[in-house]
Structure formats: structure tokens, C-alpha cells
Amino acid sequence: MNSPDTIGLSFHLTEPQAMLRRTVRELAERHIAPRAAEIDETEEYPEDIFQLLRAHDLLGLYVPAELGGSGMGILGTCLAVEEIARVCSNSPLLLSVHLLATRPIAVSGSPEQKARYLAGVAKGDLRGSLAMTEPHAGTDVANIRTRAVREGDAFVISGQKAFCTGATHADFIVVAAKTAPEAGSRGISLFIVPKGAPGLRVGRKERKMGMRGIPTCEVLLEGCRVPAGNLIGELHRGFRAAMGGFNQARPVIGARGVGLAQGCLDYASNYAREREAFGQAIANFQAVQFMLADMFIGVEAARLLVWRAAAMVDAGLYGKECVRYVSAAKCFASDVAMRAAVDGIQVLGGAGYMKDHPLERFMRDAKQLQIIEGTNQIQRSLIARALLGL
Ligand SMILES: Cc1cc2nc3c(=O)[nH]c(=O)nc-3n(C[C@H](O)[C@H](O)[C@H](O)COP(=O)(O)OP(=O)(O)OC[C@H]3O[C@@H](n4cnc5c(N)ncnc54)[C@H](O)[C@@H]3O)c2cc1C
Numbered sequence: 001m002n003s004p005d006t007i008g009l010s011f012h013l014t015e016p017q018a019m020l021r022r023t024v025r026e027l028a029e030r031h032i033a034p035r036a037a038e039i040d041e042t043e044e045y046p047e048d049i050f051q052l053l054r055a056h057d058l059l060g061l062y063v064p065a066e067l068g069g070s071g072m073g074i075l076g077t078c079l080a081v082e083e084i085a086r087v088c089s090n091s092p093l094l095l096s097v098h099l100l101a102t103r104p105i106a107v108s109g110s111p112e113q114k115a116r117y118l119a120g121v122a123k124g125d126l127r128g129s130l131a132m133t134e135p136h137a138g139t140d141v142a143n144i145r146t147r148a149v150r151e152g153d154a155f156v157i158s159g160q161k162a163f164c165t166g167a168t169h170a171d172f173i174v175v176a177a178k179t180a181p182e183a184g185s186r187g188i189s190l191f192i193v194p195k196g197a198p199g200l201r202v203g204r205k206e207r208k209m210g211m212r213g214i215p216t217c218e219v220l221l222e223g224c225r226v227p228a229g230n231l232i233g234e235l236h237r238g239f240r241a242a243m244g245g246f247n248q249a250r251p252v253i254g255a256r257g258v259g260l261a262q263g264c265l266d267y268a269s270n271y272a273r274e275r276e277a278f279g280q281a282i283a284n285f286q287a288v289q290f291m292l293a294d295m296f297i298g299v300e301a302a303r304l305l306v307w308r309a310a311a312m313v314d315a316g317l318y319g320k321e322c323v324r325y326v327s328a329a330k331c332f333a334s335d336v337a338m339r340a341a342v343d344g345i346q347v348l349g350g351a352g353y354m355k356d357h358p359l360e361r362f363m364r365d366a367k368q369l370q371i372i373e374g375t376n377q378i379q380r381s382l383i384a385r386a387l388l389g390l
Helices: 015-042 047-055 073-085 093-108 111-123 181-187 238-274 286-314 320-353 359-369 376-388
Strands: 128-131 147-151 154-165 172-178 188-194 200-205 216-227
Touching: 015 047, 015 073, 015 359, 047 093, 073 093, 073 238, 073 286, 093 111, 093 128, 093 172, 093 188, 093 238, 128 154, 154 172, 154 188, 172 216, 172 238, 181 188, 188 216, 188 238, 238 286, 238 320, 238 359, 286 320, 320 359, 320 376
Parallel strands: 128 172
Antiparallel strands: 147 154, 147 172, 154 216, 172 188, 200 216
């Protein structure tokens, strides 16, 4: 029987996993790397990269084969996401934004919802977005104010959502709303709100420091009517479905961190071999060597945490007993990414501060990973609570 004690003891990727890694690495180096700086600079949604991922059947890696996906699981998704993140931080969002929106459907959705939305996302016919955060409630999800009220065979949703990534391009938005306002987290439900639903409006686009290619927006629900069948899972049980979805998605955030950190290490190592000071390559200086060695240690440790957490999720272990592992993977890998970007810039010296090199972009992008889908403070709290049995 699977348990945290028995997952992650094998260090061999299967042949399909190894092949996926090689294929995505080649695609990323050939097609995505040359576009990365431009996507950041212009803030334009990289439709060409979305179509590239679609053409290579990479959008449904985590979707089961019977629903039209590749059935490569969260580990397969992490392998692909890491390779893309090594060259571009925006492009992995083309996979992970839809993953975040569809996870609650995978956890609690009806067979019809799964067939429609998971299959749609896997084919690239549908794009999703998740609207959980509100202007006054991010970490404190139980305090959201958006309301959903049953009216006949529909729910009417009213409220304001903040920081909704991918909403501009979404065919459906998964919205969290209070259905029993007095019940805190036990009074939240999740709804699939299709594009064009009456009363749904995508509002202001945020001006972000990083991850600039995929817009993050406010979403306004002004008496927005959706059929009762768009409720995901049971009424009032949305918090659990959302948290289950977050737990499954956390290794993927970790993989974005591992890829970003590996990209920083590769770039800084090459630069250190070529840059000369005092008549020799800066790679000869121990101060530079130690920064690179620490980056390597961080990347390797983070990758193992991410793979193990992903293997647990794929084995169905993402409940309470495994929260500490997925949280550790997200938290550690994103901290490693931030540090690798900062140290990478230091290895380059003044050049690292300039836009001619990708490390300042990596630094701006890395910061987001420490904040989204549960800040790293919250991950540490979750780990501690699990350890202490609280
Ligand atoms: C670029 C970007 C994209 C995003 N995309 C989405 C999206 O697609 N969908 C979506 O719903 N949301 C999205 N978010 C929102 C994101 O999930 C929240 O920003 C995050 O959960 C933190 O919430 P907050 O910003 O309200 O911070 P707050 O909750 O106000 O936290 C502020 C500070 O207080 C700390 N803190 C709060 N509570 C505690 C506690 N109990 N213990 C210890 N420390 C605590 C936090 O760690 C943080 O340091 C996005 C955010 C960003 C920056």
C-alpha cells in the first residue's frame, strides 16, 4: 500500500518520462528561449507558444488518457514545466493556469464536467482560470465576500475577484463564492462560470513586475447567472475541493522554481567561464565557485523534493497526511529559485543588472513563486501544523 514512506525511493524515470523531458527540452531551447525576453518586454500573451504546446500534445499531460489527456500525471507535468521554465517563466503558465482551474473539477466535479472541461483543456479547445482571491482576502480565503444565491435552476453570483491570472483568455473561470456566509470555510462553493455569462466582466489588468506575458486581472461578477449544474461538487464544500486542487498543483509551482533556478545556474556558469578579471576567468575565484556550488545544491535538492511530492500526488496521496510534502516542495523550490536569481546576478556583476542578460527577468519572475498559491509563510505554517499534529 502506498504511503509517504514508500513513495520516491526509485531514482529512475520511465522511458516515456525521460523521452518527454528530452522532447520538451529541445522544444524549449529551439522555440521558446528565443521568445522569452520579447514576451516579458511586450507583455503580449504568447499565443504562438500556446499553439506550439498544443501541437505537441503538452496541454493535457496531467489529464487521464480516458479523458483525452496524455496520462503523464503531475510528475510528467513537472518534468515538462521544469524544462520550459529553464528558459522562460511565462510559458509554463500556459500549462499551470489551466491545471489550477481544472484541479477542483478533477477532485470533485461530475463526470460530465470532467468530460467537458478536462478533455477541452487537454485538447487546447478550452482555457481556464481560477478566481479565488479578493481585494481584501487572499491568504484568508474563508473571508471572501463574493456571494452565490440559488434562484430556481441557477445560481446568481455577485462579487469582485482580484489577481486572476489568465482571465482575459479564459473560456471558463472557476469562481469561489460564499453560499453559507455564516459558516466560514464550510460555506464556500465553487462554480464554473463560462466566458460570456451574463454579468461576468474581466476588469483592470494589473501592471506586474514579472510573469508579464500572461495577464493578471480583476474579475467582476455583477449578478452573474450560471446554471445550477455549474456547481462543482457539493454545495458548501468548495473550500475542500479548492485546497485539494492546490495540494495537487503545488509540485508544479515547485517545478517552475527548479527550472528557473537551473536556468540561472546554467547562464551564470557559462558567463563565469568566459568573463575575465585580473587576467583570469572569474570561474577561478572561490567566491564565484561557492555561489555556483550553492545554486547546484539548491537545484538538486529542490528537484528531488518536487519529484517525490509529484509522485505522491500521482499515487493519490495529497490529503492531510501529505500536505507537508507538497508544501515543502513548493516552498523550498521557490526559495531556491529566488536565491539562484539573486546570486546569478551577483556572478555577472553589473552585467547581471542589465536587460541584455536574462537574470534580472528571472529575478522578477522568481518573486511571484514565493507568493502565489499560498505564500511561503503559509506553506511553513502548514508544514509545522502537520508536524505538530495541530
Ligand atoms: C502574479 C500573481 C498572480 C496570481 N494569480 C492568481 C490567480 O490566478 N487566482 C487567484 O485566485 N489568486 C491569484 N493570485 C493571488 C495570490 O494567490 C495571493 O496574492 C496570495 O494567496 C496571497 O494573498 P494576499 O496577496 O492577499 O496576501 P495577504 O493574505 O494579505 O498576506 C500578506 C502577508 O501576510 C502574510 N500572512 C497572511 N496570513 C498569514 C498567516 N495566517 N500566517 C502567517 N503569515 C500570514 C502573508 O504570508 C504575506 O506575507 C496571484 C497573485 C500574484 C502576485
